[in-house]
Amino acid sequence: MEKTEKKSPKQLYNKLLFIYTAVIACVVLALMIYFTTSMRRRYLENNLEFLQMAHEEAVAYVENCSNAADYLHEELYNSNMELKDVLHYLSDSTEEYQKYRLDSFSQYYLLDYHGIEDFSASAFEMYPSLIRLAFVSYEKGDLTAYTGGQGVYHTDDGKETLENIRSGDLAQEGEFSFLKEVRDPNTMQSMGAMIVTFGADRFRTIRSSYELSELVVYNENGTMIYDSAGELPAEELETARGAHQLETKLKAYVQTSNPDKLNVISYLKKIEAARMPFGRWVMIFAVGVAAFFVSECLVNWYLRRVSTRLDRILDGMTKVMGGDLTARLDAPNNGDELDVIALHFNEMCEKLDLHIQKSYLAEIEQKNAEMAALQSQINPHFLYNTLEAIRMKAICNGDQEVGKMLYSMAVTFRSQLKEADVITLAQELHYSKKYMELFEYRYPKQFQSGVDCPLEYMQVPIIKFVLQPIIENYFIHGIRMRDNDNFIRIMVEKRGGDFAIIVEDNGRGMTEEEIAEKNRQLRENKMDKTKSIGIANVNRRIKAVYGSRYGLELENVKTGGLRVILTYRPQEGESDEESNDRGR
Known part of the structure; x- marks a missing residue:
């Protein structure tokens, strides 16, 4: 050389x-x-x-x-x-x-x-x-x-x-x-x-x-x-x-x-x-x-x-190039960039060995993480394939209701496995409807569900898995188990250039103070891990993808219950095909 x-x-x-x-x-x-x-x-x-x-x-x-x-x-x-x-x-x-x-x-x-x-x-x-x-x-x-x-x-x-x-x-x-x-x-x-x-x-x-x-x-x-x-x-x-x-x-x-x-x-x-x-x-x-x-x-x-001063810095660098990591520079308090260079040079020499070690360890940890991710995909795929086998067995045995339940469950798993990060509103609403059908089988004749979305909005792109946590939150905290008039419905509206997905129910609802506190946490993008994090997680994902001005907002319904409003604006050039390419 x-x-x-x-x-x-x-x-x-x-x-x-x-x-x-x-x-x-x-x-x-x-x-x-x-x-x-x-x-x-x-x-x-x-x-x-x-x-x-x-x-x-x-x-x-x-x-x-x-x-x-x-x-x-x-x-x-x-x-x-x-x-x-x-x-x-x-x-x-x-x-x-x-x-x-x-x-x-x-x-x-x-x-x-x-x-x-x-x-x-x-x-x-x-x-x-x-x-x-x-x-x-x-x-x-x-x-x-x-x-x-x-x-x-x-x-x-x-x-x-x-x-x-x-x-x-x-x-x-x-x-x-x-x-x-x-x-x-x-x-x-x-x-x-x-x-x-x-x-x-x-x-x-x-x-x-x-x-x-x-x-x-x-x-x-x-x-x-x-x-x-x-x-x-x-x-x-x-x-x-x-x-x-x-x-x-x-x-x-x-x-x-x-x-x-x-x-x-x-x-x-x-x-x-x-x-x-x-x-x-x-x-x-x-x-x-x-x-x-x-x-x-x-x-x-x-x-x-x-x-x-530059002469001293060059001498120190020459020593480090020769392999002497114990070289140190004087860093007088002149208050200029050369002092900063001297301080950083000394820190670099002190931490160089640690950085090298950490680099090797990070590479090993990355490989371990890739193995863990591969193993985490095996179990859902195995479960999805098992559900499909059970569903076909139930249909062959003439049990259509169990077959429908298994189909809804299989669709839900497939949405998490095969779909890309960005899907269409039609797909998200379809998975949400199948998810609500599972609860209709679980709570027969106790609630009704509905989806209202104009046809021209069906192909609008959106990140997946944003409605299911909101629906799940209703069944955990909002449904009145002693009554038979429970309902939950999903509506899609366009407000200027933004889209609003409204999930409205007639459940137990929340007090004004609770709604105000929850909306404050949603605006500030905070997550209370001691409580349910489904809605907070959806809000964080929306803000991360579409910007801080979008996200979730809660409102009380005059007739009782809760209204969750999800607002977002599709990104320019975003399409389902592009999303699928990214998901492969």
Whole structure:
């Protein structure tokens, strides 16, 4: 026989060290990738949130400016004095306008006159973002612009402004305006216009608060008001937005809005959206490398300990292979599987001789049991053949009743000898009927029996010898020997997919407490060997074959007596032929 090569624990140590190193490297790399991806996703989510916030702030600024222009226009009409002053300013010549103001002072003795200048000054006080408030006369064609602290600008030539009004383009780089018509409330004639202009500095402030987000504002005429990046002209942006290709054109995440005929576009470059600072990369790499080296040191220390212990186990096994059953291993209390192996190894060596002896003894006992089983079959066969001989002798002598009794007895014995473990309901009911006929001969005219089973259930398989112990229990404990109206009947029902065999009698019955206790024992599959074990044995066989949910259950009958209900479900593929094959 070829000698087996002894393998050193160092071989296992090297293999495990390589495997664990590879596993640690993969785990650390996976964690680094996970944390990098997670952090980049977090940066992306934060930057997209900042983009949304920047866009909302820009849109809110435009809407606030629009609301401010509406409010100033409304306030002008709420002040009758200021409105009349503005109307005269727009329609009268300079001399006529001055005369109107002097007449108003002298006629109404007004000490606090409010005119166009006061209205403009109030507007700049209320709205610091307002950079210009201009009034244009449609009749005269002149323009007067108030610029807050920088004074008043007036020109008689407002053609350019009127042309811008007609084209609807009042914006220019760094500012945007809202046009409000000024009409005479009496005639509803449009006398001129009030142009409310706001600066774009607020957009610049918003852009500086969200550095990665770019902001573009332009009007419907394509005039650029503010562009933080200067990447594309307004015409190209509008064309791409109309074709739903703005994200592709800018290669960015885009937010667009159109408040009060101004286009507000906020975008975040995709290449910048998830970019992680260099310091984060260094931190993740440093943590990953540190985790790898710490894990490697711990694994190396642990594997060296395991290698030493495995060396001792291999030495012990080598001794046992050489026939030394006195070899023992140290089993320190490390609490791992190697301790268990050492303990089991020692137990194995201690009990090996006993196991060998028991193996020989078990083989001898098995042969003895086979002989006993063979002898146990000889006596029933001999009795069955003897009963058949006596029955034929009785029939030949003309004693038909004794012949019938012997036939019933012979059928009962044959059912126990020749049939397989699983038979049909028809066979089980036939043997039960023959068994009850024996008692009819024994107790003539004292009881009646009956069997009720639909024809379609006759071929349903069932394990044999389950009804005879129940019937026997009735004749031992239930029959009333002094009465002649005793009966016992067997019925078969189908309940869903289960079958129920009901054995009902009118015997002495049991008390409710006795039935409850007996049913408890049947459910728990217990057997009281001090009492009759026939029903308990049937219940145990049913549960063993068909499952714990099946078995026997006892009930009292209202008219007196006892009802035993046997429930089971035939197993799939089970048939009488298959059962007979198993019984051979």
